[in-house]
Amino acid sequence: xxxxxxxxxxxxxxxxxxxxxxxxxxxxxxxxxxxxxxxxxxxxxxxxxxxxxxxxxxxxxxxxxxxxxxxxxxxxxxxxxxxxxxxxxxxxxxxxxxxxxxxxxxxxxxxxxxxxxxxxxxxxxxxxxxxxxxxxxxxxxxxxxxxxxxxxxxxxxxxxxxxxxxxxxxxxxxxxxxxxxxxxxxxxxxxxxxxxxxxxxxxxxxxxxxxxxxxxxxxxxxxxxxxxxxxxxxxxxxxxxxxxxxxxxxxxxxxxxxxxxxxxxxxxxxxxxxxxxxxxxxxxxxxxxxxxxxxxxxxxxxxxxxxxxxxx
Amino acid sequence: xxxxxxxxxxxxxxxxxxxxxxxxxxxxxxxxxxxxxxxxxxxxxxxxxxxxxxxxxxxxxxxxxxxxxxxxxxxxxxxxxxxxxxxxxxxxxxxxxxxxxxxxxxxxxxxxxxxxxxxxxxxxxxxxxxxxxxxxxxxxxxxxxxxxxxxxxxxxxxxxxxxxxxxxxxxxxxxxxxxxxxxxxxxxxxxxxxxxxxxxxxxxxxxxxxxxxxxxxxxxxxxxxxxxxxxxxxxxxxxxxxxxxxxxxxxxxxxxxxxxxxxxxxxxxxxxxxxx
Ligand SMILES: Cc1ncc(C[n+]2csc(CCOP(=O)(O)OP(=O)(O)O)c2C)c(N)n1
Ligand SMILES: [Mg+2]
Numbered sequence: 216x217x218x219x220x221x222x223x224x225x226x227x228x229x230x231x232x233x234x235x236x237x238x239x240x241x242x243x244x245x246x247x248x249x250x251x252x253x254x255x256x257x258x259x260x261x262x263x264x265x266x267x268x269x270x271x272x273x274x275x276x277x278x279x280x281x282x283x284x285x286x287x288x289x290x291x292x293x294x295x296x297x298x299x300x301x302x303x304x305x306x307x308x309x310x311x312x313x314x315x316x317x318x319x320x321x322x323x324x325x326x327x328x329x330x331x332x333x334x335x336x337x338x339x340x341x342x343x344x345x346x347x348x349x350x351x352x353x354x355x356x357x358x359x360x361x362x363x364x365x366x367x368x369x370x371x372x373x374x375x376x377x378x379x380x381x382x383x384x385x386x387x388x389x390x391x392x393x394x395x396x397x398x399x400x401x402x403x404x405x406x407x408x409x410x411x412x413x414x415x416x417x418x419x420x421x422x423x424x425x426x427x428x429x430x431x432x433x434x435x436x437x438x439x440x441x442x443x444x445x446x447x448x449x450x451x452x453x454x455x456x457x458x459x460x461x462x463x464x465x466x467x468x469x470x471x472x473x474x475x476x477x478x479x480x481x482x483x484x485x486x487x488x489x490x491x492x493x494x495x496x497x498x499x500x501x502x503x504x505x506x507x508x509x510x511x512x513x514x515x516x517x518x519x520x521x522x523x524x525x526x527x
Numbered sequence: 528x529x530x531x532x533x534x535x536x537x538x539x540x541x542x543x544x545x546x547x548x549x550x551x552x553x554x555x556x557x558x559x560x561x562x563x564x565x566x567x568x569x570x571x572x573x574x575x576x577x578x579x580x581x582x583x584x585x586x587x588x589x590x591x592x593x594x595x596x597x598x599x600x601x602x603x604x605x606x607x608x609x610x611x612x613x614x615x616x617x618x619x620x621x622x623x624x625x626x627x628x629x630x631x632x633x634x635x636x637x638x639x640x641x642x643x644x645x646x647x648x649x650x651x652x653x654x655x656x657x658x659x660x661x662x663x664x665x666x667x668x669x670x671x672x673x674x675x676x677x678x679x680x681x682x683x684x685x686x687x688x689x690x691x692x693x694x695x696x697x698x699x700x701x702x703x704x705x706x707x708x709x710x711x712x713x714x715x716x717x718x719x720x721x722x723x724x725x726x727x728x729x730x731x732x733x734x735x736x737x738x739x740x741x742x743x744x745x746x747x748x749x750x751x752x753x754x755x756x757x758x759x760x761x762x763x764x765x766x767x768x769x770x771x772x773x774x775x776x777x778x779x780x781x782x783x784x785x786x787x788x789x790x791x792x793x794x795x796x797x798x799x800x801x802x803x
Binding site: 244246247248249250254266267268269270272273295296299300328329330331332333334498499500501504505508 | 551552553554594619620621622623625626627628630640641642643644645674675677678679706707708711714715
């Protein structure tokens, strides 16, 4: 896994494809276009690019209006500002009227690093997931991001795409097939399943390899579509392994772990361990140091797997 | 403190900004340097504070609404003695006290956590209202960016401050003309800026944000004005004091490497020496 690329870079490139193919696609940003990678679209399609300045509420509200008038707006900022500052605009002007706005946010999670806790969205999946009509997607690498952005443009209705700042391992090539509402089993196993998304998918694959060395057979599932959730695949894998570990770069309250616990709790109670931020804010530091510090390293996943197995 | 001593402090603060950003490898020099004279005047002349008692109930308060300029605040706080200067070298590093953006829970002397733009004036209003309720005579200062004022909340707060006649509040707008995606005039124009604040019923003072004497006078005037809040629209140069950073949008959010820092410090030391 030597190759690395940032999901936000893939987003910027996917926008160029959309710009060429679909004249209805417009892009909005809030003074972060170099970081969110919308700047290239802006250069190529200046008449379809709107920089709103540092005004995220206005950004999402304007996107709603563009959608109401038939455009397909992609609105970008950091995850904390896009979903946090503009939450109620998203709720009442986008999700409630089911308008066709794509909220493509970057710099989610603690892997933002040095900027610190004020800039690290750890609750965005929870609040977006709680909105009726909203689709919530978390890509694991660049290729998945590319496919996701194209799929989001095709989908009718609001979509939240959660991307990172960091370069992450390249996991997939063009043979991979992303679909809204589908989870992907990346590795079949029989003893335990790790269900992950975002940069935790690569960590899960590493942990599975370590555990294989000990004779523990681990299933790895990429649940990049948090909503709609692929209940069928989740239930099938949980039934086969009878122990589930969830892994996400997000608070353990309200995110992927909660979504899966909701399904399993009602339909197939299964021993579970949730790996994520333990209801704490992040802080400044180097991204990989922070991931270790906050319990999101591969050793932490190995430990969680052992805990889950012990509950069986 | 005399004008020349304040100039020396501003110069030291600028040197500290550069020095701390090198090991941090990330951070915001441009908007920190543009605010150095303003922050020096506040911390070494204007504000009633006591580093031995950072939570003193009667102290003047400072809200760094443009929280990304944390280095200028940290430099002033260290220079003032709130914490040892060594801490500056731990900026933005794992497990250290100085966060990328101000964190009042971790850093003595930081009156308010910030980093998400547009929120600081509301918070300052709250502090000023509390001061009036408690019949305390402390003043509240808040520093805003000129890109930041695109946030609607700034104008909600501007309206409220005038409505509640918060004459114990002084805002300073760091009018450096640049934000991240380019010149403020091309990203999202706020013109006519001073007229907007006047229309919101504020006392507006337009001032050179690098002229310490003029800043002192403006702060003094603000204290005399009763029944309305005052804003200093402080014309500044982003990156001020480091020739290759001045007016360069690229230096908004990237740290100098060791070599660039050496060059910057050389210029700043020379400026320091020229002050005698
Ligand atoms: C709500 C919010 N949106 C976006 C950002 C990202 N950001 C940090 S600094 C900055 C530009 C600030 O420009 P300005 O206010 O002019 O500050 P200065 O030039 O003094 O550095 C932006 C967009 C943020 N911190 N908060
Ligand atoms: Mg500015």
